[in-house]
Amino acid sequence: MADHTDNADAPLQRRGLMFILSSPSGAGKTTISRMLLARDEHIRMSVSVTTRPQRRGEIEGKDYFFTDRSRFDRMVEEREFLEWAEVFGHCYGTPKSHIRDGLDEGQDFLFDIDWQGTQQLYQKMERDVVRVFLLPPSLAELHRRLTARATDSVDVIAGRMARAQAEISHWDGYDYVVINDDIDRCFDKVVQILEAERQRRARQTGLIGFVRDLMRPV
Numbered sequence: 001m002a003d004h005t006d007n008a009d010a011p012l013q014r015r016g017l018m019f020i021l022s023s024p025s026g027a028g029k030t031t032i033s034r035m036l037l038a039r040d041e042h043i044r045m046s047v048s049v050t051t052r053p054q055r056r057g058e059i060e061g062k063d064y065f066f067t068d069r070s071r072f073d074r075m076v077e078e079r080e081f082l083e084w085a086e087v088f089g090h091c092y093g094t095p096k097s098h099i100r101d102g103l104d105e106g107q108d109f110l111f112d113i114d115w116q117g118t119q120q121l122y123q124k125m126e127r128d129v130v131r132v133f134l135l136p137p138s139l140a141e142l143h144r145r146l147t148a149r150a151t152d153s154v155d156v157i158a159g160r161m162a163r164a165q166a167e168i169s170h171w172d173g174y175d176y177v178v179i180n181d182d183i184d185r186c187f188d189k190v191v192q193i194l195e196a197e198r199q200r201r202a203r204q205t206g207l208i209g210f211v212r213d214l215m216r217p218v
């Protein structure tokens with residue numbers, strides 16, 4: 001019969017989680033997401049489908065799957081999304097494929113989605129979802145970051161700023177709120193949240209057998 005010490009170094013079987021990072025545009029969720037993906041091999045991006053035009057530097061299939069409105073509408077009709085929403089006049093959706101199977105196999109997924117998508121995912125998969133909201137240290141700094149990013153026109157930046165407070169008003173729909181002042185400090189906090197959530201008892205599906213072994217009469 002196997003002794004629990006045989007397995008002492010092997011990670012216990014665990015269910016994956018859906019780690020959602022939301023923020024007003026420009027507060028830093030893309031930056032934090034990239035840092036997380038570069039440093040943590042156990043989490044993978046859930047790549048969304050969008051009708052918004054591709055930005056310079058964005059990679060098809062890595063940042064987004066870029067598509068047009070008619071194909072997006074077809075995917076909605078054919079129920080290919082776990083959730084979708086219209087943001088800034090463009091459509092964004094989370095494709096179902098891979099996610100459900102991945103979670104069962106212990107894969108963690110990172111989501112860069114807005115509050116509407118977060119609500120939909122929470123309603124469907126509450127137990128798998130961890131919701132993190134990033135705030136900018138101030139509106140002035142948010143504006144500075146959007147301008148410094150140099151990806152959007154003055155008009156688009158004005159639109160994102162106008163929407164920022166509406167997005168911030170959804171802060172209370174999240175489990176964790178982190179202010180992104182210093183990027184490294186913010187990143188450390190996000191990593192701590194992820195690590196703690198991985199240890200939740202309900203996600204550690206291998207615990208029952210492990211504990212049963214520990215409790216065998218000696």
Ligand SMILES: Nc1nc2c(ncn2[C@@H]2O[C@H](COP(=O)(O)OP(=O)(O)O)[C@@H](O)[C@H]2O)c(=O)[nH]1
Pocket residue numbers: 022023024025026030048049052083084085087088092093094112113114116117118
């Ligand atoms: N609901 C939902 N929102 C998404 C999805 N993908 C991206 N978004 C959100 O759409 C908004 C605009 O994204 P984007 O055009 O990349 O600009 P960003 O604000 O610079 O990240 C952001 O708030 C994203 O979080 C998705 O699949 N579903």
Ligand SMILES: Nc1ncnc2c1ncn2[C@@H]1O[C@H](COP(=O)(O)OP(=O)(O)O)[C@@H](O)[C@H]1O
Pocket residue numbers: 023024025026027028029030031032145146148149180181182183184186
């Ligand atoms: N803590 C920070 N301090 C200074 N600049 C930051 C910080 N976090 C992000 N940025 C910069 O602000 C801009 C917007 O960040 P980004 O990650 O693209 O935001 P979002 O994905 O939320 O729209 C980028 O140019 C990024 O390099």
